[in-house]
Amino acid sequence: VMTQSPAFLSVTPGEKVTITCQASEGIGNYLYWYQQKPDQAPKLLIKYASQSISGVPSRFSGSGSGTDFTFTISSLEAEDAATYYCQQGNKHRITFGQGTRLEIK
Amino acid sequence: QVQLQESGPGLVKPSETLSLTCTVSGGSISSYYWSWIRQPAGKGLEWIGRIYTSGSTNYNPSLKSRVTMSVDTSKNQFSLKLSSVTAADTAVYYCARTLSIFGEDWFDPWGQGTLVTVSS
Numbered sequence: 001v002m003t004q005s006p007a008f009l010s011v012t013p014g015e016k017v018t019i020t021c022q023a024s025e026g027i028g029n030y031l032y033w034y035q036q037k038p039d040q041a042p043k044l045l046i047k048y049a050s051q052s053i054s055g056v057p058s059r060f061s062g063s064g065s066g067t068d069f070t071f072t073i074s075s076l077e078a079e080d081a082a083t084y085y086c087q088q089g090n091k092h093r094i095t096f097g098q099g100t101r102l103e104i105k
Numbered sequence: 106q107v108q109l110q111e112s113g114p115g116l117v118k119p120s121e122t123l124s125l126t127c128t129v130s131g132g133s134i135s136s137y138y139w140s141w142i143r144q145p146a147g148k149g150l151e152w153i154g155r156i157y158t159s160g161s162t163n164y165n166p167s168l169k170s171r172v173t174m175s176v177d178t179s180k181n182q183f184s185l186k187l188s189s190v191t192a193a194d195t196a197v198y199y200c201a202r203t204l205s206i207f208g209e210d211w212f213d214p215w216g217q218g219t220l221v222t223v224s225s
Contacts, residue, residue: 030209041199041215042150053213085150089210094152094165 004086004097012105017073019100021086026066032087033062033071035080036099042085046071078104107132109200109216117194117223123187127200127216134158134181138203140212141174141185143196151196155203155210156183190223197221 001024011017021031029049034042044053046062049069059074073080081104086097113125127139141153154164156174164172168187176183187194197220201212 032211034212041218042212043215044211044213047204047211087150087211089205090208094210096150096152099149 002086002088002095002097004100006100007098008101008103010103010105011076013076013078015076017076017080017102019071019084019086021064021069021071021097023067023069023088027088027090029065030089031062031064031069032089033060034085034087035082036085037082045084076102076104080104107202107214109202109214111198111200111216111219113219113221115220115222117190117221118225119191119223120189123185123190123194123221123223125185125198125200125219125221127183127185129181129183129202134176134178134183138205138210139176139183140201140203140210142199142201142212142215143194144199144218145193145196153185153187153198155205192223195221195223 003022005020031049033046035045036042045056045060049064050062061072063070083099083101085099108130110128117123135158138155138157140155142150144150154172156162156176162174171188173186197218199215199218201215203210
């Protein structure tokens with residue numbers, strides 16, 4: 001089970017955003033982060049907890065291992081309005097966090 | 106770059122079988138796992154299962170009794186069948202390429218999704 005928090009954030013452009021995800025058991029660094037904009041498919045942003053994906057802006061980053069993980073947007077931009085999900089891929093018991101909806105103030 | 110497109114009926118009657126196909130373009134379907142993931146309106150994501158191009162499958166235990174996946178490498182397509190559907194199966198269904206290392210999976214890219222409504 002992946003416990004993601006908070007469920008909702010309202011943040012001003014330029015500010016830092018932090019989302020956390022906690023696994024019910026240790027998953028090493030097998031944690032992935034996705035961005036889903038309204039009426040779009042999810043898009044992979046971070047793999048292996050902290051590895052960036054080609055083409056993804058550098059303001060998106062991740063950290064953590066074991067059970068506790070963090071996703072960070074260093075300086076929020078208006079285009080970052082979306083719902084963000086964490087995902088663990090442990091041996092066919094693939095589960096997603098509940099999602100964090102990020103609103104731009 | 107690889108692109109995925111879901112297709113199939115948008116409306117299915119209760120107790121019937123939902124059938125969807127995902128067509129892969131811009132690359133070969135071979136040597137990858139491919140997954141189906143669904144999302145009820147306003148809710149989170151649920152992994153349904155995955156299939157390798159050899160035909161080997163793994164399903165979400167909560168859906169396993171009702172799910173069948175297949176692959177047609179000659180058409181660069183894979184498919185989902187979900188039997189005995191109810192209103193709870195109403196969702197946007199996504200297909201996605203599944204990257205897998207040491208049994209750990211992630212998804213990239215995804216199809217645009219297709220809405221399937223279960224209603225009489």
